Amino acid sequence: MASLSEMFGAGAASTFFGLPECRDLGRVEADVVLIGAAGCTPYPSVGFYCATGPQAVRAAGMAYGAAFDHMNFDLGGPVLPEGVVAVDAGDLPQDPSDAPGNRARIFGAVGQILDAGAVPVLIGGDDSLPIPMIEAFGARDRAFTILQIDAHIDWRDEVAGETLGLSSTMRRASEMAHVARIIQIGQRGIGSARTGDVQDALDWGVEFVPAGEVAREGVWRAVDLIEEGAEVIICLDVDALDPAQMPAVIGRTAGGLTYWQVLELIGGVAEKARIAGFDMVELMPERDIDGQGAQLAAQLLAAVLGVIARQRA
Secondary structure, eight states, X not given: OXXXXXXXXXXXXXXXXXXXXXXXXXXXXXXXXXXXXXXXXXXXXXXXXXXXXXXHHHHHHGGGGGGTTSOBTTTTBOXXXXXXXXXXXXXXXXXTTOHHHHHHHHHHHHHHHHHTTOEEEEEESSTTTHHHHHHHGGGGOSOEEEEEXXXXXXXXXXXXXXXXXXXXXXXXXXXXXXXXXXXXXXXOSOOSOOHHHXXXXXXXXXXXXXXXXXXXXXXXXXXXXXXXXXXXXXXXXXXXXXXXXXXXXXXXXXXXXXXXXXXXXXXXXXXXXXXXXXXXXXXXXXGOSTTHXXXXXXXXXXXXXXXXXXXXX
C-alpha cells in the first residue's frame, strides 16, 4: 500500500522534515536549531522511558520532507519564510548511567546555540531535559518568563532522593536567578504534586491556568499573563494534550488541551513576546496508537518552528 510519504514524493530523511543537517554546534549559521535528547536525569524506576521520542517525531515528519515548502494551512504559508534558516543538529549522546554528563551536554549544546544567536528547539526524552536547557539561558544577562504547558506542575523538591528529575522541573527553574515569571497551563487530574507543592508554587508567584478553565474559557488568560516584550521559554510536555489526540504518553489523563488550543496559545504568545527557546518532551512511542501521537507531535513541532521563524523573518 502506498504511503503518504510516497504520495508526496518524499525520500528517506534522517533529519526532521528533511531540514539541513548541522554537524558542528560550534559553527551554527541558522535562525533555529533543532536538537534531540533521549533523556537527562532518569529515575531508577523508569530509566530513559521516552528514549525513542526524538526518532519517532523525526520519522513522523518524514512524510512531509519533500513538501516542506508547500502551503501549511496551520500557518497561512510555508513553514519557513524566505530567508529564515532552520537546521537539525541530531541527538546528543545521552547515557542513562551518566546524569551529570547528560545535563552538561544539554547545557553546553543550548549554550552554543544561544551564542550563535539562534533559537534552541529541544525534543525528548523525559521532562528532566528542560532543567539544564533553562539553566543555559542564565548566561544571557536577561530575565526570562517560563510558559509551561503540562498536565502536571513539576514542583516536587525531590523524588526518591533525586532533585533534578522530571517531577522537579519547575521548582528548579524557580530557583534560577534569570527566571522572573512562571506561567503554567493545562493542569488536570491527579499527579505527583502534594498540596504543599502547589502552595510553594503560588507563594513563589506562579500563575496557574488549569485545563478545566481552558475548556470553559480558552487559553487567553494565559496569553494575557505574558508581558509585552517578554523573553519566553516554552516548555511543552505532550501529556498536556488530551489522550484522544495524544495517546503516546505514560499517564493518559482525560480533559487535556487540543492541538488548536496549544497552537493558539503559542501563536498568541508570539504576537506580544519573543520565543527565546522551546522544548517538547514526554512522547513515549511504546504507548502510541498507529503513530497518532508522533504524527501530532510532528505537526505541532512544524507549526512551532513556523511561528518562531516568523519572529526571525
